Amino acid sequence: MLAKxxxxxxxxxxxxxxxxxxxxxxxxxxxxxxxxxxxxRQIAEQLRALMEAGEFAIGQRLPAERDLAVQxxxxxxxxxxxLIALEVEGWVEVRSGSGVYxxxxxxxxxxxxxxxxxxxxxxxxxxxxxxxxxxxxxxxQQASKEQIDRIADALAQMKxxxxxxxxxxxxxxxxxxxxxxxxxxxxxxxxxxRYWQARRSPLYLRLADYFERPTSWRAxxxxxxxxxxxxxxxxxxxxxxxxxxxxTKALTRFSASWKLANPPAPGAVKVSVAPSxxxxxxxxxxxxKQTVKA
Numbered sequence: 001m002l003a004k005x006x007x008x009x010x011x012x013x014x015x016x017x018x019x020x021x022x023x024x025x026x027x028x029x030x031x032x033x034x035x036x037x038x039x040x041r042q043i044a045e046q047l048r049a050l051m052e053a054g055e056f057a058i059g060q061r062l063p064a065e066r067d068l069a070v071q072x073x074x075x076x077x078x079x080x081x082x083l084i085a086l087e088v089e090g091w092v093e094v095r096s097g098s099g100v101y102x103x104x105x106x107x108x109x110x111x112x113x114x115x116x117x118x119x120x121x122x123x124x125x126x127x128x129x130x131x132x133x134x135x136x137x138x139x140x141q142q143a144s145k146e147q148i149d150r151i152a153d154a155l156a157q158m159k160x161x162x163x164x165x166x167x168x169x170x171x172x173x174x175x176x177x178x179x180x181x182x183x184x185x186x187x188x189x190x191x192x193x194r195y196w197q198a199r200r201s202p203l204y205l206r207l208a209d210y211f212e213r214p215t216s217w218r219a220x221x222x223x224x225x226x227x228x229x230x231x232x233x234x235x236x237x238x239x240x241x242x243x244x245x246x247x248t249k250a251l252t253r254f255s256a257s258w259k260l261a262n263p264p265a266p267g268a269v270k271v272s273v274a275p276s277x278x279x280x281x282x283x284x285x286x287x288x289k290q291t292v293k294a
Contacts, residue, residue, distance in 0.1 A: 040081035040120045043074060047082060048091055051102055062092065062100045077122035077255060084121070084207050094210065096261040121204040122254060128195055129247030132176060135183040135192065136227055136243040137236035143182035148232055151178040155224050158217070168217050173199070175224055179231070179243075210261040211253050223249060 158171030180192035
């Protein structure tokens, strides 16, 4: 806590000097630098403090997300985002089919903190449903033939990647960006571009690692086909509804029970991630075990 000297100028009439000028008061007050904190960060910090205090012992399973949400007065999605942040930092481990367990974290706090300016993954999906739904509706009204072809090409690239047992994420991004550019509004296009920067954050990638698999990607491509068909047929309401439906189902997939999470890939090693770096843990995306119902 640093002491900061400064002057406060009182400008209201009751605090004028006899000369009629505002009073200047010298203050020497201890102040702390304040920073806005995202809700999932506040939740993560409270849980981390309890772990450090021994309230949650090493090896102990944390309460269910639903129970934590009720006790803390927050939403379940915010709790899930906090747990993923704690896992990225190395404080907890998600065990497929079981739950979230406390780990022994030997890193100093300064090294353990992840990039907390990141948007929460589930909040991001909700926002995308609103914004990209309108972008799809606008694209249905004014996209050129070349722009529609680019949307179709991106979907075809996703299908080819999945067939070749590769990650369809690149085609997924191209699909959404192509729609945003076809809507004719540069602000919306830039907004969707920013969403995709956040889509590649450590928190989002770690969460996706648990719930993306070939079956979920096939569902994504079917949802994309509905969006593309509505745009091709110049039906803005149908395009909006199809995109919003797609993002709602994505939210459902990423909010599924940990019992449905992908198991660790053979030889996977849990590692914590330095700020703004993605974990080097092998991907789980192609280890298909159970279908997450949308």
